[in-house]
Amino acid sequence: MTAFSLEPAQTAWCEELRALAEEQLRPLAEKGDPGRVNRPLIAALGGAGLLDRMLNSGALDLCLLRESLARGCTEAETALALQGLGTHPLVRSGTPAHRERWLPEVRAGRAVAAFALSEPGAGSDAAALALTAGPAPGGWRLTGEKCWISNAPEADFYTVFARTTPGAGSRGVTAFLVPADRPGLTGTALEMLSPHPIGALEFDGVPVTPDDVLGEPDRGFRVAMDTLNLFRPSVGAFAVGMARAALDATVAHTAHRTAFGGPLKDLQAVSHQVAEMATRTEAARLLVYAAAAAYDAGESGVPRRAAMAKLYATETAQYVVDTAVQLHGARALRRGHLLEHLYREVRAPRIYEGASEVQRTIIAKELYASREASA
Known part of the structure; x- marks a missing residue:
């Protein structure tokens, strides 16, 4: 099993990405038409070098990209991830003509x-x-x-x-x-x-x-599975980014919101929920990083680990965001509130790129196959 920890430079890069997402990318996202491709946002991702970085990244770097962008602007994260999902098959299986025609356009944010x-x-x-x-x-x-x-x-x-x-x-x-x-x-x-x-x-x-x-x-199914094995842990990273954003907002809210004579954080029922949110988020984050590191190291069992990472992280994000809404009360249901936005965003990752039920099937099949092989 690959051991890993983030280097100080990686941690600093993640903070830079979150700041970029909040300060420069979120305003572009807010100007876009809901439900439409936001080409100015994609162009900004290209101009910042993030699309090029994504196409040349290993699994761990991809996870750091997606998690950090998701903390600051989910629309920017999604735009980047979709560019990667559609382009990765060209990077791995395309002809020189395919790459010459499309990759420079994708890197620059000109092609979707x-x-x-x-x-x-x-x-x-x-x-x-x-x-x-x-x-x-x-x-x-x-x-x-x-x-x-x-x-x-x-x-x-x-x-x-x-x-x-x-x-x-x-x-x-x-x-x-x-x-x-x-x-x-x-x-x-x-x-x-x-x-x-x-x-x-x-x-x-x-x-x-x-x-x-x-x-x-x-042999196209191999192309699809190669892409999904890389991107499934990074879907988990997207979920972790949303969970961290919800957790950050909840810690800030419960620290200053008063009820029953003091801040919410002094109520044991509240502080224990926040502790549970933090613990599950950190566990999901480590599981995602472990799956990504295993992919980069070429270790065996990557499909199972990718499935575990996506399953646990997306289910955790659903729990964390829902709990954050509960602790914020009615204000979190108001259109335009961060948590109202995350509440709508967090549901889909439990379905796309393999629903949670599919991930459980993958995990169980590999466990039983491993047992039979060693018998």
């Missing part, structure tokens, strides 16, 4: 990426994809739909996973890089609980060629 895996009937069961890539002269034609795709329908390109071999399960899926201007590709925006850019995509015979393949034909 999207990761198109989920479908109406294939969310948690990603191997059950129904979008087909039917044979056509010079390549394939994509027919079907994708749903719950972040940055759709406004992205400039999509990493699309489609079935090229019927009946082959995960072994018959191919990853394609599909520019948004391909004929037959259309999309619609979806309104969500938290106003993120999310939409559905329709593929009506969209043409793709061997030059559009990421990796190898029929």
Whole structure:
């Protein structure tokens, strides 16, 4: 098991990121249209060098980025993470032509990426994809739909996973890089609980060629899992960042808010809740860092550790934010309050990139498989 601790330079960098998010990125986020891609915000991330840093980061650096940005501006964190999710398959499996065309644009914040895996009937069961890539002269034609795709329908390109071999399960899926201007590709925006850019995509015979393949034909599921194994711990980091923001606000609030003749912090029921929030947040943070360090070190058991990190951190963040709302009272329910914002933001990470139930399944399967292998 990899041992690790943050260096002073890393801690200082995290504080710089949080300050950048609060002072420069949050004003851009507040000017954006809810539910739409915020291109000025993405351009600012590129101008600050954060998109380039993300694409060249290991798992631990990615987690530090996401956690720190989330403490200061969740919209900035989400914009950065979605750029990474849609672009990582190009970094790992793209051709030189793919990288030359798109990576400079992503790094500069000029191009918007999207990761198109989920479908109406294939969310948690990603191997059950129904979008087909039917044979056509010079390549394939994509027919079907994708749903719950972040940055759709406004992205400039999509990493699309489609079935090229019927009946082959995960072994018959191919990853394609599909520019948004391909004929037959259309999309619609979806309104969500938290106003993120999310939409559905329709593929009506969209043409793709061997030059559009990421990796190898029929091996696209590996591309998807490689991306998710990296990003799952960092979803946990996003959750930790939100939990820390809620905890910071709660410590400040309970220290000065008076009730029953003194500050709330003097009430044992309150102080014990704050202590529980802090303990769970720190445990989640360490679990996320451990999973990221294991990924960077190339250790075995990364899928299980990534699943544990995402599961525990997202469930913890839900608890911490909910408790923070309770301790703040009605003021936390007012539109525009930090905790009202976090309350809406914190729910989705328990679902996307593998719901909590899926993470528990991954953890249990690996535990039993390890037992059988050692028997």
